[in-house]
Amino acid sequence: MKTYMNIKLQKWCVVGVLSTLVLASSCKKSFLDVDPQGQQAAQQFWKTQDDATKAVNAIYGNLRTWENLAFPAIAIESTGSDEADKGSTPVDATFFNLYDTFTVTSTEGSLQSFWTGQYRNINLCNQVLDNVPSISMDESLKSRYLAEAKFVRAYSYFRLVRAYGGVPLRLKVPADASEYNIPRADKAAVYAQIEKDLNEAAAALPASYGASDLGRATKGAALGMHAKVAMYQQKWSDVLSLTNQVISMGYSLFPDFEKGFRTQNENNVESLFEVQCEYYPTNLDASNSQYSQVQGVAGEPAGGWGFNTPSQALIDGFETGDPRRDATILFPGETTPQGDFIKTNIVNIGYNQKSYVPFSMFIAGNQGSQQNFRALRFADVLLMNAEAANELGNPSLALTSLNKVRARARGTLSGILPDVVTTDKALLRSAIYNERKVELALENDRYFDVIRQGRGVEVFGVKGWKANKNEVWPIPQTEIELSGGLLTQNPGY
């Protein structure tokens, strides 16, 4: 009996072993073949029109990032100027001072953040430009999508070339590791590519969109951006013709300068391109713009961190009675048109009002995430038009465009901001420069504007700006190291 039992058990055991082995081997393939969990494989993407739509949405969404709108952008595009100070408390984020005093070296973190931030935009554009053409979809929509991608790519390269000079020119997604490391293209080649992209974008983009697409890049945005790019290269006749095209498209100046910057007047008649930002309760991670927060009133729940504050030079730079002074700067002790009292014990002389979101709109920790960044507006186009006309010897056109800007600022008030009348080229140029300074103050335009005017030493020299060095910032050191030395440093750094 015992033996029998043992044999029986042995049989049972052998069957057990065999069945487990068979089970394990027969279903080995399916057992180990596990799909990505909760993540779509890229192979399944780029198949439908919907995929193309999402990929283009991603380009716009990404423009809200910290690198595009907050500290890195402020450090690179604003702090060096004479219009802005670091802000906040003296010991807070003191790295800004390195930009303010032109003592920054290649290892400073914002150099890398801004660089990478722009290339993230560019990657998203390249993804669309590489993959959407092969998708079977509405052809006219496809060509518009490609044009939108080209616009943002050009915008991003423009920000790069202003900041660093020639940069690696990536026009497609790298196919493999051999395409990862590429050298800097020269500045002219980068500008040429930007203009090519903007030409192609302008040709395919619509002049306007229906309500459900409001905020996408338009033909006017592409032309206006192109004008600015041309202006940075002193291609005055291009600037003139491009701005004339924009002027003929029906843009106008928003009547109330101050109100034009409030959220309810976003994407108004003056707007060529804005980075669209929202407070989005359904997904707070999409309420990620810190553009307004980092510049908001410090020590105020609905305010912010108090950086990029107006300088005394900016405050003094406005003509007497210019309403834009009060519309650009939140002064301590003032009450805003929206009824917010700016407290008096603030640590700074004032804050940027163009990024200001009224305190009543503050919701649980989201300081000003609703505020769009005005990337390009019609006033800028008019001033570019004026400058090009003046440079090309057409002062009357220059005066017409310039005085439109002044007239809007003047509004219904009298005795202030009289029309400029001089036809002297140098004096008129100076007047246009000055108008740009006050009209576009604290919109991250001033710093590179002065440099392209060739007045770096004249305006920023007292702060330490040096010719033949500070026209551009250094290439980020980490990037040079990761390139194994393929990338070269800018002179003087």
Add this chain to the structure above:
Amino acid sequence: MKRIFTRISVLAAFCLLTINVAFAQNITIKGKVTDGGDKTSLPGVTIVIKGAQGGTQTDADGNYSISAPADATLVFNFVGYTAQEQVVANRTTINVALASSTQQLEQVVVVGYGTQRKIDVTGSVASVKGEDISKQPSTNPISGLQGKVAGVSISNNATPGSSPQITIRGTGTIYGNTGPLYVVDGVWYDDITFLNPADIASINILKDASSQSIYGIRAANGVVLVTTVKGKTGNATINYNGTVGVQSVTNAVEMTNASEYATVVNEAYAINGSSPLFTNTNLGEGTDWYDQALRNAIITNHQLSINGATEKSSYNFSLGYVDQDGIIKTNNYKRYTARLSNDFQVKKDLKIGYNVTGSSSISKNAPASIYRALYTAAPVLSVFNADGSYGDPTKVPVGNGTVDLGNGSNVNPQATLDFNNSRTSKYRITGNVYAELKFAKHFTFKTSAGGDFGQEENTNYTPKYKATTAQNANISTLSIGRVETRNWILENTLTYDNKWNDHSLTVLAGQTAQRYKSYTTTGTAQNVPYQSEGDLYLRLGNADGRKIEDSGSLNTATSYFGRVNYGFKNKYLLNASLRADAASQFFGGSDLWGYFPSVGAGWVITNEDFMKDQKIFSNLKLRGSWGKVGNAGVPINPTTLTVDQSAGLIAFYNGIANTGASVTSIVPSALFWERSAGTDIGLEMGFFNNKLSIEADYYSKKTEQAIFNIPILGSLGTSNSLLLGNQADFRNRGFELSATWSDKTDGGLTYSISGNIGINNNKVLNVTSGSNPIDAGGNGLNNAVVPTRTVVGQPIGSFFGYEVTGIIQTAQEAATSGLSGAKPGDFKYADLNGDGTIDQRDKTFLGNPNPKYTYGVNTNFAYKNFDLTLDIQGVADVDVYNANLGNRLGNENYTKEFYDNRWTGAGSTNTYPSANLAGGNNNQTNSFYVESGAYIRLRNIQLGYNLPQKLTSKWKIQKLRVFANAQNAVNLFGYRGFTPEVGGVPTSAGIDLNVYPMFATYNIGVNLTF
């Protein structure tokens, strides 16, 4: 009593128990108990009748007398000796020689998929008895291992309920799970916080690659084998252990008071060209935020176990309860554990059984970053204003007006505590069922199915409130996160075991399949009311903004393994094994299967004929081994490019959200198994009848093709600028020594003293990015300060920064310092490349966060009814980055030590900077912030007293011991923070930011056995 236990057993209803009750005539037995080695008499030996109450002890001469049934079994027990059983069998004189525990050449250790005599092991396996762990006043069993095993470095995380970090012979892997594999009764785990330390019979740590390699796929960081308590032969034994204690902060860091703070802040303002923040600096003491938020916290611990066995079955049932207050007010952790195991010998050759553990814990969490908040909070800030409102950092009343302290010191920690409502509940049921069949004399087949089912729930509620400018919410938010894990493991092993003539042979073959799945959902809603806990439902919140997100992971693996152990004349030992693993992570690639071989050999020299007559060595064994282990801890489908659909890609047109998705990453074209190959050479020695035993090991383990992220060009535009891959080779090499002396004196003192030391050197041998570093450790530090660097020739995650050569004393020195914007009082950095400018190129290696030396001294003393345990433990030659000091945004508080030593003008000091600690280049990674992390501490001291048997037997108690202990009572270190025990993941280890203050625990307790 017996009937009650029977009833309990029946009520337990899981087991078929038969309680054998002996009815026999009592006789009186006398005898003497002696030491098996030196034959001296042993006083104080406990003698009990197995399965009955009562017992006696030997007198001063080792004699005893006991009345027991003629067929009873006597059990002789003594600390430091192996228990011995004697069947009375009508004898009236029974003399017993007890073997000292260390004399146990027959000592058995647990190895992968089996057990071996310690003498037969060819690798390095450390064994720690359960009682040595449960004696430690730690709620986590791993924490109790600290200082006990050479080469095992443990870094405690003092947050109640958290797991300590354990590193076996240096950092084994960088990416993914960097902890060891835990195997509890055959089931695999990543951590064992769910285990009650009292349920552990032994912990065996596989330290060398050859011992580990049988666990191939998951062995790269070592393997910890946990065996739980089983029922022992005899009638039910009931054990109760209870402790109550208090935890108290030690080695606190003193911060400045209000006057000092105002003074130093004004100095910082002046240095930055601003007018003083405080017009009057005479502000008195102000608020001591640590006093305000910390407390002496109570901890209680109750454990009850019942175990026993009959001929056909054994059982063990235990309950555990821990209630631990955190030292931060409002923080509390409770853990309940229940464990049941049963074995049934259902047929002569067939045994079946199961282990099951149920565990639940509830934690009222301390607010995230509260410790950093306490460190930074300004002493000039009142907890409450006179009107009862919270002191607001933006409106600190000073003189006639108020000041705004600005960023960095903008929260009132009391408000943070008061409005924090965060709870974590964990529920887990885990265990295995198994069957073991012996057949054909030498074969054993075992099959086991294990499961681990867990659920974790995190609830976080922020009410609508307004405390201060920075601490408020104009709408309430509820978030509920839930993590579910469903894991299983199947194992089949077949063992052949035979001894003939001079040969012994064990052959093992096995197969396993495993599946690990986790699923996480997180829901949030706003405007949820809160009258009671019953209101905490997402559905009560606003429909607008209610959101649910989920994510998950799934891994599978299938494996085959085999091992041969051969011994000849107990002198020559050979061991070889091979494991083959296929992991889903590598499916579809060219490297699906990983193969992990090992070989080992041992020579027991004392068993040679020529050693017969020598008297020096009682044991001498030389062993050597080599093995390979793997790491599959990579994300699933690492080479599959996926679509990024994060919220940041949502586009808004006219204010309406539109889903965005695109590709924002780069994946490696191929990924291979990470493999490590290690060699171990060991020498085991026993002297003076094994009173002294010494074990020494040399090891070298090389991790090849280590998987981790390396930084890639920012111009590639990927979302994280990292690329995963097989990026580096590195090596851990070291030496371990442990020695134990156990003896007893003529006066009746039994004692053992053991010491261990591990020396480990970690070095990166090769990185695919060449000379380009792998930066990490920037998390949480401002200005993108990255204090660590992993680069060829240095240890993983070395601190990297500027070498401080002094303090700039004058404006003239500042001008020539090479630092842009330098001011007097700033750090002076070494210009290592001599180009006259200080920048990244002047950075150098400043320290190593991987401890080079870990050591422990563990002692046990027993004299009559008293016992004393004293454990000392420490680490040396290790560095900590004191990021708390320099990680500043503005007007954070300063330490008193900094205040007293700061630079205040030319010539004041050449070591401490000015108040402008965060300004300019001062907050860059530099040698000022790198400090020695060496420490030595009295880890545990415990004094116990066994109540005399005469007394306890009256109360029908077998054993009653009372004790008092203290953990971390004395800590010696030079570090300027709370504790140098910082931990952290390999590439950013040793960075001290927001560390839980260290505390000492003082307990009193009782052990009760019926």
